[in-house]
Amino acid sequence: MVKKISHKEVRRRMKMNEMEEARHWLERLWERHSQKITWVLVALAILAVVVYLYSDARQKSRMQAQVLLGEALASTSQGNYDEAIPLVEQIVQQYTSSSIYPLALMLKGDILFAQNNVEEALQCYEQLAGRKDNRQQAPAALLSIAACQENLDRAAEAEATYRRLLREFPQAPEVEEARFRLAQLLDLRGETHEAVAFYRQIPEASVWFSEAEERAEWLEASPITLSATAAASEQITSSTPS
Numbered sequence: 330m331v332k333k334i335s336h337k338e339v340r341r342r343m344k345m346n347e348m349e350e351a352r353h354w355l356e357r358l359w360e361r362h363s364q365k366i367t368w369v370l371v372a373l374a375i376l377a378v379v380v381y382l383y384s385d386a387r388q389k390s391r392m393q394a395q396v397l398l399g400e401a402l403a404s405t406s407q408g409n410y411d412e413a414i415p416l417v418e419q420i421v422q423q424y425t426s427s428s429i430y431p432l433a434l435m436l437k438g439d440i441l442f443a444q445n446n447v448e449e450a451l452q453c454y455e456q457l458a459g460r461k462d463n464r465q466q467a468p469a470a471l472l473s474i475a476a477c478q479e480n481l482d483r484a485a486e487a488e489a490t491y492r493r494l495l496r497e498f499p500q501a502p503e504v505e506e507a508r509f510r511l512a513q514l515l516d517l518r519g520e521t522h523e524a525v526a527f528y529r530q531i532p533e534a535s536v537w538f539s540e541a542e543e544r545a546e547w548l549e550a551s552p553i554t555l556s557a558t559a560a561a562s563e564q565i566t567s568s569t570p571s
Contacts, residue, residue: 394420394429401436410440431457431466438473442480451477468494468501475510488514509537512544521548 397416404413417440420433438453451474457463458470471494478487491511495504512527528545531537 394424394427394433398429398433398436401433405436405440410444413440431460431463435466435469435473438470442473442477447477447480451481468498468503471498472503472507472510475507479510479514484514484518505531505535505537509541512541516544516548525549 397420401413401416401420404410404416414437417433417437420427420429421437424430424433434453434457438450438457441447441450441453454470454473454477458467458474460467471490475487475490475494478484478490488511491507491514494501494507495511498504508527508531512524515521515524515527525545525548528541528548531541535541
C-alpha cells in the first residue's frame with residue numbers, strides 16, 4: 330500500500346531540495362572562484378573603512394570650522410576685528426571643502442568692509458559670488474559687491490550688479506534692498522521715472538517701504554513725471570521674472 334504524502338510534506342521536501350541545490354551551487358562557486366571572492370570581500374571591507382574614515386574626517390573638519398566661525402562671530406560682534414580676522418583666515422585656508430567656508434568668506438568680506446578695506450572686501454564677495462556650488466550665498470554676495478562698488482564710486486557697475494541680482498534671484502530676501510538701492514542710484518542720476526517705478530515695487534511689509542514710499546511721493550509731486558512714471562512702472566513689471 331502506497332502511503333499518501335500531503336501537500337505540506339511535498340512543499341517541505343521541495344524546499345529542502347532547493348536548499349540542497351543552492352548549497353551545492355555555492356560550494357561549486359567557492360571552489361572555482363574562492364580567491365576572487367576573497368579579494369572582493371577584502372576590497373569591500375577596505376572601501377567601507379575608507380568611506381567611514383572620510384566621513385568622520387569631514388564631520389570633524391566641519392565641527393572645527395564651526396567652532397572657529399563661532400569665535401570669529403563673537404569677536405566681530407564686540408568690534409574686535411583684529412581677533413576675528415585670524416580665525417576667519419584659518420577657516421578660509423584650511424577648510425575650503427567645508428560648508429562653513431562660504432560663511433567664513435562672507436564674514437571676512439564684512440570685516441574688511443567695516444575696516445574700510447573695500448577693495449579686499451570686494452575680492453572676497455566676488456570670489457563667493459563666483460562659486461557655482463554656492464547659490465545660497467550668492468544673492469547676499471552680489472548685494473555686498475554692489476555696496477563696495479558704490480563705495481568706490483563705480484555707480485554704473487553697482488547698477489549692473491543690482492540688476493543682475495534682481496534678474497537671477499527674484500525670490501531672494503535681498504531683492505527688496507536691491508530694488509531700493511537701485512532706485513536710489515537712478516534717482517541720483519536723474520532717472521526719476523524708473524526710480525519711482527522701482528520704489529513702488531517695494532512691498533508694504535518691507536523695512537524699506539516707508540522710505541521708498543516717501544521718496545516716490547516726493548518725486549511724483551511734479552506733474553511732469555506722473556505719466557512717464559506709470560509707463561516705466563508697467564515696463565519694469567512686465568520684464569520682471571515671476
